[in-house]
Amino acid sequence: MGTELLNHQLDRELREEHDISFSEYEILVRLSEAEDGRMRMAILADAMSHSRSRVTHTIARMERADLVVREASRADGRGVEAVMTEEGRRVLIAAAPTHVRGVREHLVDLASKQDFAALGRIFDEVSDRLLRAKPDEADIR
Amino acid sequence: MGTELLNHQLDRELREEHDISFSEYEILVRLSEAEDGRMRMAILADAMSHSRSRVTHTIARMERADLVVREASRADGRGVEAVMTEEGRRVLIAAAPTHVRGVREHLVDLASKQDFAALGRIFDEVSDRLLRAKPDEADIR
DNA sequence: CTGCGGTAGTACAGGCTTCAACTACCCGGA
DNA sequence: TCCGGGTAGTTGAAGCCTGTACTACCGCAG
Structure with missing residues (x-):
């Protein structure tokens, strides 16, 4: 999986240039999109699929x-x-331009439009399944 | 990125069923493919794009x-x-069947053959670029 | 109104990763 | 031979994440 390499790189660029982590950046993005720039901790946690504990720390x-x-x-x-x-x-x-540039440079520009679309389809599906499975943990039990 | 969700899930399954982490599993795979089941620490580190320190600890x-x-x-x-x-x-x-099943269930089975092939192309390219950039850190300097 | 199960958030301990020393060793040139 | 730069690996501290336990609060049934 080159995905870890990619996330790591995006994280590093944000840290070096703006002293924030990727998670912190994502929180800022979500807050900026919310009414009055404010969000409940639990909503934030769910939106990013992070544990509540993690959001508290961040x-x-x-x-x-x-x-x-x-x-x-x-x-x-x-x-x-x-x-x-x-x-x-x-x-x-x-920080936004740094992130956007990073994503372009290390991901978008390397793929054809078709392949990139496929990527979106796949991870939408992957996320949907995993998130649907979690909430009640009803898997096999 | 649903990729973190996926890795996390695969890691969790290995931990729960076999008491090993995803990284440990990957090390075992590489060792099993090597001559005599043995590898130098540095080779292992490079093969997995992990720091040497990380490999030492793992x-x-x-x-x-x-x-x-x-x-x-x-x-x-x-x-x-x-x-x-x-x-x-x-x-x-x-552990191998657990991992293989996990990958199928949470990734492969959710995508068409074409989309999955696109995924491979993209991340090969992403990895190549990021790994090529690293070694001498010659980026912009 | 009281009790009770459920939700929100935090605290703490333990585990993994990173970064920056630090030791030990290799090898080529003076 | 000896030096110096480079490589291999480890160590320890600090940071981040997880799971668990705990407090505080909500809201409904009785």
């Missing part, structure tokens, strides 16, 4: 770097919302 | 589990060879 690091702040949810006393800061938006805007 | 874990033993290289005083044990071969033979 958001903690991002909070230290002033990319987000944590706010208690008004609606649900258990809830916490991650909110993108100005600095977070600034870093996202700076 | 082999150390595998040695604790009796899957391999370490032997000093006769030819090169600096060298160390990882040698597959009987137990290692036994575990590989047991």
Whole structure:
């Protein structure tokens, strides 16, 4: 699988040029697309197929770097919302071209339109299956 | 990228059913294909695009589990060879069907022959480029 | 209103990977 | 022969992820 090589490379480029990891970048992207740049921790976790524990840690690091702040949810006393800061938006805007260029350079430009489309079809399907299997863990039991 | 989901799933299946990680499985596969079931650490590292440090740690874990033993290289005083044990071969033979089934179930069976071929073409190309760039790190400098 | 199962998030310990020393050894040139 | 640069591998610390346990809160049934 060259996929690890690719992810690793994209991660490294973001770290070197903008001091954020690929996961942090993805969180910023999702927050930027959300209403008011804010999202509940659990939604974030599900959206990225990360464990809640992982999101807690990642958001903690991002909070230290002033990319987000944590706010208690008004609606649900258990809830916490991650909110993108100005600095977070600034870093996202700076980092996006790096990421886009990386994906082009290391992936898109190397494949024909047809092959790239096939790639999309395959991983949509793979994700669908694996995500559908997880929620209730009803596999074989 | 659903690729992380897939790797994670394959890793989990190997851990649950055979108590080895995906990386350990891959090392066993490579050793089994090598002359006498033995390989130099550096060759192993290059073959899997892992850091030497990583291979050192992984082999150390595998040695604790009796899957391999370490032997000093006769030819090169600096060298160390990882040698597959009987137990290692036994575990590989047991684990291989799990892995093959996993790949079929979570990937191959979900794609058409054509799309799957496209996948192969793309990641061969991606790997080639990234590996060609690395060795001398001559990128832009 | 009280109890209770379920959900949200965090804390902590353990495991894997990385990075940067560091040791040991190889080999070619002076 | 001896030196110096390069290679092989290991070590230990630090970072990130996982699983588990735990607290706090929700909401419904009784």
